[in-house]
Amino acid sequence: MRELSLRQIGDLLPNKLIDVLESEGYRSLNYIQLQALKFRAYSNLLIIAPTGSGKTEASILPVLRGIIEEGGQPIYALYVTPLRALNRDIFVRMRNIFLSIGFSAEIRHGDTPMRQRRRIAESPPHLLITTPETLQFILVDKRFREHLKNTRWVVVDELHELIDDKRGVQLTLALERLRLLSKHLKVIGLSATLRDPMIALNFISGGRGGAVIEWAERKQYRITLADIPENDKAQHEYLPPELYARVKLLVEEVSKGGVIIFTNTRDTAELIGRILSHDFNLNIRVHHGSLSREEREEAEALFKEGKIKAIVATSSLELGIDVGYARLVIQFGSPRQSIKLVQRIGRSKHRLNEVSQGLIVPLGIEDAIESAVLARRAVSGILESLDLFHEPLDVLAHQIAGLLIDYRELSLERLYAIITRAYPYHDLNFSKLVELLRFLDSIGIVRLLDDVVRMGRRTISYYFNSASMIPDNPSFDVEDIASRRKIGHLDYSFASLIDRGKVIILGGRAWTIEEISIERNKVYVTEHTGDLGEPPVWTGQTLPVEWRAARELGALYRRIAESIDREESIKLYESYMIPPKTAEKLEEIVRKQLQLGFMPSDRSLVVEFTRKNGKTLAVYHTFLGTKGNNLLALLLAFALRGFYGVTVRYYSDPYRILIYADAELGPEKLRNALLEGIDWALERAEEAIRESNAYMLELLQVATRMGVIDKSKGRIEAGYLSLLKRKLKGTPVDKEAVDSSLVEYYNVDVVAKLVEQIKTGAKRVTVHQVQELSPLAQLIFEKPFVRTGILASGLPITAVLDAVLKRLENTRVLLYCLHCGEWTSELRAGEAKSIRECPRCGSRAIAILRPYDSENLPILRKWRKGEKLSKEEEKFVEKVRQSASLFMSYGYPAVLAMAGHGIGPTTARNILSKSRDIETLVKNILQAEANYTRTRQYWED
Structure with missing residues (x-):
């Protein structure tokens, strides 16, 4: 599309602003930027264009023109983005322009220091950049409310991320509250390509109409599917052979520079990041929502400055953050959705006249076929439709509390009129509102008196504690007692429903729950070799594959079967860009x-x-x-x-x-x-x-958002959710949990x-x-990750015992000769197999200690000299004597037993006395470790 230089655009912008834009490096305006300046008559505008199209400038230019022409007062415009990192990016890009024309811009979100928050509240800027959550606090702040009457523009960035989310529903009601303060509000929504633009326009306008500006030329993408690896690739310490081959492929691409590697989970991002940096010595960084703001900002800056080769990220970098020029985007595992693939691949060569380059590294044969289907749909512009929330009651409860803080009391009729202006609540039944208000009255959040709604005793505390609609999914780390390794995590709502002895499925294997430690935030398990277990619910659900894409994969299987051994099959593989080894494997399966x-x-x-x-x-x-x-x-x-x-x-x-x-x-x-x-x-x-389990997860979220569960009181007791489920049946909390499940x-x-x-x-x-x-x-x-369901039972017991034995043999121990007191040796337990006696004095009185016991060896010297010992010192000496007695009686097996986690001399003697061979010894050690894990809360530290 044709661009116009700044000096060719006539009276669309004031000369003062043109001069400033030129000084900031802007030379011309593209189609969507020009169109945005032409739509003066519309109060609502939706701009749809791919990454790198200048949507931000298209939304800000009308604001800049307006503030110059009107001499606007603070807060003249709000810029709302769903991601804090995007806040920072917009702020850096816009601050100088606003300052240069005599106005101010500030950023305010959850990471903003308290000192800066006070300064902004006391002297608000003309442009305030914020998040949907922080907007909730600004709306009820008396210092801001007078200034919000001056607001003429609201820009909502990355709208496609909000439409099918409760954060977005909350924002629609917040916009209606803002319209009560500012009578001439204009809203501009910015979005990536959408299946139905009119829904998005209605979403931001409350059905009031407006204009849609859409980039007509389709952005070009070149997406390659990596071939499946050979089965005989070398084993890697952290990855099975098939994944190791994929990591090696990443290394080859990263070495060329300027690469963003997307993964679907934070765990995978951390794993890939560690392997690339530690094992392959590549200078890279990891970027995801669990990292601190400082870590994320540093990673963005280093990549933008070209000081690191690559960033490994989750969805935290798929939005429009300016991290500089990326040559290539690698998607590790199926992207699950074509719309996600477009957003992620679009981060490479993001200028519109360039072809964005992407490589998908699949994690299995069907993962590869799914990726091929999604890549074809992405390149063809066939995107998923959005699943919208309809009248969510938890969001409504929170916004009712906000309206009451704003106005102290409202008539039922007035409250209903305000709520139903928001698009998600257009068809809200009046009786449904009354039922919700009665429930909120029963828990002290509002007071419903006849046809008037007033503040309740909990209105303020509830509003501020429940402002975020981002799911709060605390989780427990799951640790295998046998290997002492973290094997995954369980969602808190699931962990609160399970008891010791229950069998679950995690990572494709069955595990028996040995202990749930709320204090340590851990679930301890042992390998289970019997029947199948129950699947957990994961924190951060995997992205759903839409039914249209699934149907196309089914059609692809059918077409391969119909064309097998014919030339048509070659054309079919080419049309889906399926590489040779993958096609060969797929054809073998068919x-x-x-x-x-x-x-x-x-x-x-x-x-x-x-x-x-x-x-x-x-x-x-x-x-x-x-x-x-x-x-x-x-x-x-x-x-x-x-x-x-x-x-x-x-x-x-x-x-x-x-x-x-x-x-x-x-x-x-x-x-x-x-x-x-x-x-x-x-x-x-x-x-x-x-x-x-999906309902139980939603029940936890909804009950928290609606003030039934107080987040400030910490974790709830295990089993409490089941009780809550019975008590809340038929209430708005229960109904919303069901409705949310049907959407999510x-x-x-x-x-x-x-x-x-x-x-x-x-x-x-x-x-x-x-x-x-x-x-x-x-x-x-x-499938490597599941949400609900069943997988095959775990490894054979012999494989489990082999793993335990290997772990015991690699555990470091400290050997000490109690007879001469002159010989000590720190070594792996397996290396003690050849030791029969003290090499210095020939005694078999060798004590088996932990390496950290070396700091207590002076106690033994005191004991040998006959000096007075404290009670604690006497206990240590007795433990040493007992362990030496074990070595004298059993030799090397005693070393293995004492290498077990939480096993002391008394327990070790019991184990050794009933172990006829190494296999039964390892079984008994594993059982003792499990018993220790379950009962350690009763042991003295």
Whole structure:
């Protein structure tokens, strides 16, 4: 599109501003910037354009022109962004321009120092850059409210991140509160490409209308899919072979400079960052929301200045932060959504006339095929639709409290009129509002007297404690007692529901809960080798794959099967940019699948099952996407229990559902669960949802946001949520938890459509009994991260014991000769195998200590000299004597026993006395460690 120089734009901007812009390095304006200046008549404007298009300038130029022409007073404009890092970026870019034309700009968010906050409140700027959460505090601050009457503009940046989030719903009500203060407010929304722009315009305007400016030329992307690795790659200390090959690929790309590596989780970002920096000696930084502001700012600055090769980041860098020029973006693992892929890849070569370069490094064969589908959709501009929250009651409760702080009291009619101006609440039923107010009255947040709503005893404290709609998901680290390694984390709401002895699935393996320590924020587990366990709910849910993308993957499987051994298959792989080894592996899977006589695809619903020892394992190939399959799995389990009294466990990915039952289920029952059961379960969907972990997670969030749980009092007791669930049933908290679950985790429409297709015969259901699950079914076990469901049981017990023995052998111990007192040796326990006696005096009285006991060796010298000892010193000497006695009796096995975590001489003697060989010794050590972990709170420190 044609650009115009600043001197060619006529009277669109004052000459004073043109001079300033030129001094700041601006030479011309592009299409969206020119269009934004032309739409003077509209009070609301939506600008849609890709990263690097100058959307920020397009929104600020009308503000700058307006403040010069009107001589605006503070606070003339608000710039609201969902990310603090983006706040900083906007501030740096705009501060000098505002100062140069005689006005001021400031930034205010959660990281702003208190001294600076006071200064801003006492002398507000003309442009205030802030976040949706901080805006909540500004709106009720008396020092700001008088200045907010001067506000003429609000810019909402990265709108696409807010529309399908409760933060965005909260912002729509905040804008209505701002419109009560400022009668001539103009709102400009900035967004990446959206599927439905009119929804976004209505969202910021409250349905008042406005104009949409959209960049007509599609941004060009070149996305490459890395090939799957060879199976014989060298093993790495931290990664399995297949992931090690991918990290090596990252190293090759990073060495060329200017790379952003995106991962889907913070854990993965930290792991990749550590390996690249520590093991490959690359100068890189990690960037995610759990890091301090200083760490994030330094990483951004170093990358922008070219002082580091790469940044490994989560979504914290996918928004429009200016981190300088990136040559390439690498996506580690499937991006899960084409819209996310576009945003992330768009960070490379982000100028509009350049082709953004991206490389996806898949984590498995289906991860690769999913990535290929999403890459094709991203390049073609086929993006996901947004799942909007409709009338969320927790957001409404908080904003009612804010309105009461603003005005002290409001009539019901007036309150209802204000609320329903916000787009998400246009259709709010009056009785629903009254029911919410009565509940809030019952817990002291408001007072409802006839048709007047007043402040309650908790209004102010509740408003300030619950201002953030960002999910507060505390989690417990999960530590394996056998290896003493962190293996993952459990969401707090899930951990509060489980007890010692319960079996869970984490990282694709089954674990037995040994202890939950709230004080240490840890869950201690041991490997479980029996039946399958229960899946946890993770903090930070993985991004859902939309049903359209899942359906296309099902269609791709079908098309590969139809074209196998024909030239069309080559064209098909090329059209999806599937590299050779991946295509070869995929074709191998499809061939094996066809040999079984059935091929799951988008056009049919295939059920396969196998029975063994009175149990049933069944897979439903559905291709309904993450949310569709989440709900279908839940309803299948609900229907099987309701129809046949069979309790099942389940797991779902975007393409299939696995059902595991402790009963033999035949083809008719498995078919009937679909044909009749899902229809029946849909009518009782709310009842089923209340039994899910997703509901419990939402209940925790909603109860906290609505003031039922006080965050300031710290963690709640384990089991409290179950009690809360019973007490709150039927209340607005319960109803909102169900409704939120239906938006966040489930898709009713997709499941209802499937039921209709089955009824009309548009989708044929076939059931097949198999000896073992088919190749496509087995891909369900490939997924590295799951939210709900079931995976195979853990490693064989021998593998577990081998791991424990290796850990014990690598544990450092301190050997000390109690006879001569002259010989000590710190070494690994395994290195003590050859030691039979003291090399200095020949005695077998060798004590087995911990390395940190070396500082207590002077106590032994005091003891040998006959000096007086304290009670603590006497206890230490006795421990040393007992351990020396163990070595004299058992030799090397005593060293292994004493190397166990929390094992002293008394416990070690008990272990050794009943251990006939190394295997039973290791088993007994592991059991003793588990007992210690469970009971250590009763031990003296």
